[in-house]
Amino acid sequence: MERxxxxxxxxISGIKATLFTYYLRGDRKAIExxxxxxxxxxxxxxxxxxxxxxxxxxxxxxxxxVLLAVKKMVDKEGKEVEVSIENIDNLPEEDFEKLQSSLPDxxxxxx
Numbered sequence: 001m002e003r004x005x006x007x008x009x010x011x012i013s014g015i016k017a018t019l020f021t022y023y024l025r026g027d028r029k030a031i032e033x034x035x036x037x038x039x040x041x042x043x044x045x046x047x048x049x050x051x052x053x054x055x056x057x058x059x060x061x062x063x064x065x066v067l068l069a070v071k072k073m074v075d076k077e078g079k080e081v082e083v084s085i086e087n088i089d090n091l092p093e094e095d096f097e098k099l100q101s102s103l104p105d106x107x108x109x110x111x
């Protein structure tokens with residue numbers, strides 16, 4: 001079954017991005033795993049104690065969220081742009097903010 005998508009245009013680059021309208025459960029787990037993998041614990045007595053946190057985890061989570069939500073990107077000339085960290089990092093900040101604000105909610109809806 002194909003997931004529904006929505007299209008947006010990035011204001012500066014003019015790239016048209018097709019985004020999935022929701023994350024799969026596996027997508028959410030992959031995004032959250034980055035945070036968990038960034039923490040290092042040590043055992044103190046019978047309790048684990050946080051030893052170190054990789055401070056780049058938030059940027060990595062943002063990147064993963066974009067990569068998993070963007071189905072495709074097409075530039076002004078109609079040429080497909082690879083959905084990659086390198087191309088996402090090369091977007092103007094305003095374009096990235098537009099893309100990020102258009103992502104599906106990472107948290108499941110509470111009933």
